[in-house]
């Protein structure tokens with residue numbers, strides 16, 4: 001039994017080594033990511049459930065890694081946050097999303113995710129102001145998505161930045177709503193324009209009366225607070241129909257469209273034709 005315990009420990013050590021090495025590799029490669037032009041944005045449409053029209057697109061970051069292939073944010077955002085590299089990366093995201101949006105026909109919204117460190121960065125509002133000006137995007141078309149982790153920091157810089165974003169005329173959405181531990185209290189701290197209902201509540205909604213009750217409560221709460229509600233992670237027609245019935249205004253998910261690289265932009269007309 002002792003030998004077995006030792007083997008398990010050895011395996012555990014190896015695993016720790018592997019994770020640490022992996023992290024170091026990501027960190028090293030990430031330092032070069034901007035200089036090497038390896039970042040790209042993919043765009044996923046969001047549709048209005050009443051009209052079926054495209055209401056906007058969410059920009060989702062992708063790292064085209066020469067060896068690993070297309071890496072999604074879950075595999076590098078944490079390292080980017082911890083090292084502060086998220087600030088220049090996030091500024092690139094803002095500029096790139098607005099530059100690409102400026103080239104496309106239509107008045108749809110463009111949603112951009114912001115991480116906690118970005119919202120504490122002193123230049124955030126300047127970068128946004130410059131980019132909307134440079135690309136001629138009406139500020140009200142730009143919406144920033146933040147999770148409650150941003151507000152948990154409770155910092156003046158963060159509150160100040162959010163206030164500045166509102167002064168610029170851009171919108172702010174509360175992302176991943178419902179899965180945190182005190183989402184409700186954050187609704188009181190900041191006047192969000194939108195709540196994004198986490199995909200956890202959309203998944204299995206057909207079979208779960210509880211999830212249906214939660215989604216319909218969130219949409220009514222949003223409505224009462226003068227906010228819109230968007231459901232994310234919609235993968236089936238049944239989910240889409242239910243969300244509409246429960247009063248949710250907008251939806252996003254693989255059923256409607258996968259996130260698509262800017263080069264192959266899925267135009268509103270193409271998205272609607274495919275629905």
Ligand code: C2E
Pocket residue numbers: 044059060061072073074077090093113114115145175176199232233234235252253254255259
């Ligand atoms: P999120 O903001 O909650 O974005 C939604 C995630 O769900 C995206 O994952 C999207 O690809 C995925 N998704 C969309 N439709 C479906 C569906 O029908 N089913 C399922 N299972 N998933 C779906 P992704 O692109 O891997 O991004 C993960 C997270 O990384 C995002 O979660 C967001 O928090 C963060 N992120 C993405 N881009 C950026 C960025 O530019 N800056 C920052 N700071 N964070 C970003």
Ligand code: CA
Pocket residue numbers: 058113145175
């Ligand atoms: Ca988001």
Ligand code: CA
Pocket residue numbers: 175176196198232
């Ligand atoms: Ca989300």
Ligand code: CA
Pocket residue numbers: 176
């Ligand atoms: Ca998420």
